Amino acid sequence: MIRKAKIRDIKQIQGLINYFAKMDLMLPRSLNELYEHLRDFWVVEEKNKIVGCAALHLSWDKLAEIKSLAVIKNRQRRGIGTMLVNTCLEEARELGAKEVFVLTYKPEFFKKFGFRKIKHSFLPHKIWAECIKCPKFPNCQEIAMVRRL
Numbered sequence: 001m002i003r004k005a006k007i008r009d010i011k012q013i014q015g016l017i018n019y020f021a022k023m024d025l026m027l028p029r030s031l032n033e034l035y036e037h038l039r040d041f042w043v044v045e046e047k048n049k050i051v052g053c054a055a056l057h058l059s060w061d062k063l064a065e066i067k068s069l070a071v072i073k074n075r076q077r078r079g080i081g082t083m084l085v086n087t088c089l090e091e092a093r094e095l096g097a098k099e100v101f102v103l104t105y106k107p108e109f110f111k112k113f114g115f116r117k118i119k120h121s122f123l124p125h126k127i128w129a130e131c132i133k134c135p136k137f138p139n140c141q142e143i144a145m146v147r148r149l
């Protein structure tokens, strides 16, 4: 079942994200960030357990970002990631966004949804305010991709 996240989900969402962050597959998220951005999050729940999450964050005029996409290891490759991405794209459309971008180490996964690679410099300057806080800045290997809606 896919639904918007609730406060009670936060610790599980953090556990899921930070598990992959330790493997350098995504960026870690603090509890503070997760509380502040909770309303961006979608979760997939199975038997009272959060098995996947993704956030849709509105960044700029008609531009949204999919962030923090993760599916628990033993539930991968069963369509949960696809459901999360499609739900975020649909939400972006409903909000009136015209483009959605991702910063990712998994370009092949996002290519399936019609995302294409762009130069980081095509993204608005505002995005870099967050990058500066990242432990990997300025040696970021994430690939920027965008999809028109």
Ligand SMILES: CC(C)(COP(=O)(O)OP(=O)(O)OC[C@H]1O[C@@H](n2cnc3c(N)ncnc32)[C@H](O)[C@@H]1OP(=O)(O)O)[C@@H](O)C(=O)NCCC(=O)NCCS
Binding pocket: 020, 025, 026, 068, 069, 070, 071, 072, 075, 076, 077, 078, 079, 080, 081, 082, 083, 102, 103, 104, 105, 106, 108, 109, 112
């Ligand atoms: C990337 C991730 C979210 C995909 O979730 P998932 O539930 O396994 O994805 P799905 O089952 O919906 O897969 C959809 C398609 O993408 C493919 N796919 C899945 N993971 C992939 C990957 N890492 N690279 C390329 N293709 C991938 C699947 O084979 C499937 O293709 P098909 O429809 O042709 O069979 C999941 O592997 C994950 O959480 N990885 C660790 C964290 C991470 O890297 N997050 C992304 C940060 S941007």
